[in-house]
Amino acid sequence: MRKPNGYGSIKKLSGKRRRPFVFVVTKNGKQRPVEYFETQIEAEIYQADYNKIHKQHSLPGHKVTFSEAFFRWLPAHVADKEPAPTTISNYRNAYQHCLPIHDTPITDLKFADYQQILDIMKKNRLSYASMKKVRSLISLISKFAIEYELVNKNYASLLKIGKNKPVRSHKPFTRQQINRLWQCDVSGTDAVLILLYTGMRVGELLALEKRNINLRQRFIKITRSKTASGIRIIPIHNRILPLIESLTQTPGDYLLSDPSGKPYNYSRFCTLWYNLMSAIRTKHTTHDCRHTVATLLDNAGANENAKRRILGHASGDVTDRVYTHKNLRQLRKAIQLLK
Template identity: 30%
Template sequence: MPNWLEPIERGRRPAAVRSASQRDGRITFERGVERYAENHVSPKNGRPYSQTSRDNIRGNLLGGPLRLFREQAGIRYIDEWTDAHAVGYLHWLQYDMGRDSATIKKVRSQLRQLALYAAEHLGAQAAVGDQLERLRVSSAPDERRPEEPVLTQGEADSLLRAAQTARDRLLVAMLLYTGMRPSELLALHEENIRLDRVPPIVEIRGSVHDADVTKTEAGFRDIPLTIGQKLLPKLIRVHLADPNRPVGASRLFLSSRMERDGRVEPLELGGLRTMLKVLQRQTGIKCNPYRFRHTFCTWCADAGMHMLHLQQLLGHASSDMVAYYYRGKTSDAVLQAAARIRF
């Protein structure tokens, strides 16, 4: 029996396994996952998985941890994978490898869908069973990570000044002053910017994962571009008037790469993260898309915005998530809020 508690030597990748689509007339585990990722229909919206979802499935089910687990268990074919293996893997991944409960739940969902697909299309019934269906994931083992404080106004100004181009400055300002998700920001088209409205707004109608669907049903919304400041409309006009911007570009934010037909590719999430890492190195200020979202939420709440209004701006299905994003813990914010109360 393999010892699942035996420490794994960090920093070493298992030797790459070259997998054929079939061996001895049987479908390998790797090929089974590939077919599931490419052909399965999402249970949420009834549509094929997006490219981002397919990449996520491949990372979780073909990546190093599960490959190592299968190698130690001697599993090469999809019909050898059982629900007991899935449960054992999830326990090992959480309690020994230290993955948080949110990650475990995501992998559990993917393993459930893989089992259903394998049973229906690949003749592999062993992965479907009660053990995986009954598995409950506890958040108790999660490490308590220190919460990043919100950006100060001085830090926000420093990041805006350090941005090298009109595009990068607008990206930082949009994240900071609208609170939108990065996947929503990069999906924006020029027509989603309505400077003709009073006040000017940005229309959130989709994400880079799906042009017609946001993360939650509450995600379809309009966000004023003048919340707490008047900078955003000016930056948008400068960005759209940039002489280096391709004529007729549809997406609001473009990358520096060219497609085969000569068009400029849209900016992707990886490019946004790279840009923010450069800013972080230049300024020494830790910045990522969700620190901006926490900052926007906290600034608006401390300024007295109603919780339900803030929930709508952030695109949350419940006010519980607004409380999660709130990072105000200073007594000054409490005192200022109290000073506004009149009985």
């Protein structure tokens, strides 16, 4: 659709830039930049809002596309829920899988359009987890669209993704593998040992800020997690205390940062992970660390309620969930069962 005069324009700048798209307006005969963006759709949303606010002017007959709904929903969702960086990355990855419907008005999308996305993923042998994330994103955007009266139906509950068939079951680290980690000097070893002695999720570790580590009382406060039960306190095991103390002295606000102080994202952490697994001659997924902690605590006879508190698992028992409270001393007693 051709934009009216005075509506401003969007340009893509040359070269490699993090935000190559710029929205410009004409003032006194000269084009002046207003804001820069990573994608064109984000620039177009800003352009529409800018004209609506400053000039009380909207494009006639405009229909909100799936892409526009996504880029309007995401900032609001992040501000409201404060999801972990890995969760935001999952949203963006799921959005990319929806490429065939990016430019389709969300009012025109029906069950068959959404199901086709999942069918293509299944045909390409993408994982059950990936399809589940796409279905979840479709549900979240549909709820957003319903709230703003763009659509009146959420098709997510009708979408079929088949049954989950795990490629491999999780397996705990052996005592020999853990001992090899203690003797290893490959970059990232300290991070893996922290996972093996806390039971944290990788996303929780990557989002962990130094201000949420209490060295005097020796505990970690998890403030960002994928579940409500994940918001918790984890005692610091004696063996990893020196590792955490050392990491708190490095540049940056986050516990895991590179020498410049930049925090690690999941992709960069995976590079460290695979290099380290090769160094100790084994194959494990990052989630195997949580599986290891759960298994070792079970084998050591740890209190079940304390174990759930440490791992951030929800309790299905009303008594445990409502009336049983484990203080830091009791949790520390449980975590020290790890050898």
